[in-house]
Amino acid sequence: MTWPIGAASIDQTVLISNSISRSCDRSLILVPMNAIFQNMSHRKLVALATGLSLSSFLTGCTTLLTNDYEATAVTTYTWHVEYVTDQNKVNGSRIEKFESTSLVNYNGLMPEEAVTGPDDRGLWWPALPPRPTVDDLEARQATSDETIGSPEINKRVDYTLSYQADGSSVTLPAEYSVYRAAVRAHRDDRPLELTLGINDASVEKAEVR
Numbered sequence: 001m002t003w004p005i006g007a008a009s010i011d012q013t014v015l016i017s018n019s020i021s022r023s024c025d026r027s028l029i030l031v032p033m034n035a036i037f038q039n040m041s042h043r044k045l046v047a048l049a050t051g052l053s054l055s056s057f058l059t060g061c062t063t064l065l066t067n068d069y070e071a072t073a074v075t076t077y078t079w080h081v082e083y084v085t086d087q088n089k090v091n092g093s094r095i096e097k098f099e100s101t102s103l104v105n106y107n108g109l110m111p112e113e114a115v116t117g118p119d120d121r122g123l124w125w126p127a128l129p130p131r132p133t134v135d136d137l138e139a140r141q142a143t144s145d146e147t148i149g150s151p152e153i154n155k156r157v158d159y160t161l162s163y164q165a166d167g168s169s170v171t172l173p174a175e176y177s178v179y180r181a182a183v184r185a186h187r188d189d190r191p192l193e194l195t196l197g198i199n200d201a202s203v204e205k206a207e208v209r
Contacts (some may be wrong), residue, residue: 075155
């Protein structure tokens with residue numbers, strides 16, 4: 001989109017895409033230029049138009065339909081321990097991570113190594129990692145003045161979705177809603193419509209078709 005530098009009037013209407021939003025809404029908004037840009041110089045209008053075009057390019061979203069996909073959810077247990085030097089200071093404590101175990105869930109199916117599950121989100125979990133011993137805890141002390149907290153188990157889930165594009169496999173980070181849509185689609189042998197996020201670097205939405 002360009003503007004004539006020597007134009008006598010800017011009383012026109014410009015189409016501006018609002019695809020900058022994460023919702024990937026590609027609707028167009030009609031903006032009367034004379035109402036918004038009347039106090040801007042032509043040079044500034046050129047810069048603004050260039051910036052809008054570049055932003056739309058960088059943040060544009062892609063929608064695709066696929067029959068070849070795989071959703072994964074990696075469930076992880078990790079022991080966390082807090083070490084405190086001064087609880088009255090912002091940086092007066094730190095978290096140390098100890099042993100962890102992980103389990104990969106594929107398309108909502110029960111993994112052979114699963115120990116517990118499915119939970120309320122349909123996820124299966126591995127065995128708990130070995131609890132850190134007192135020797136393990138003391139070995140992580142920076143000074144003898146540090147107070148060692150009680151070990152606590154931390155639960156984490158990382159979601160990804162893989163699909164075929166141009167003969168190669170693409171794997172992108174996703175959210176729980178995308179994972180569940182893929183699980184339902186796989187169960188019913190249905191295709192998935194995917195909406196990719198900013199710079200096509202993630203899967204923002206998945207719908208069963």
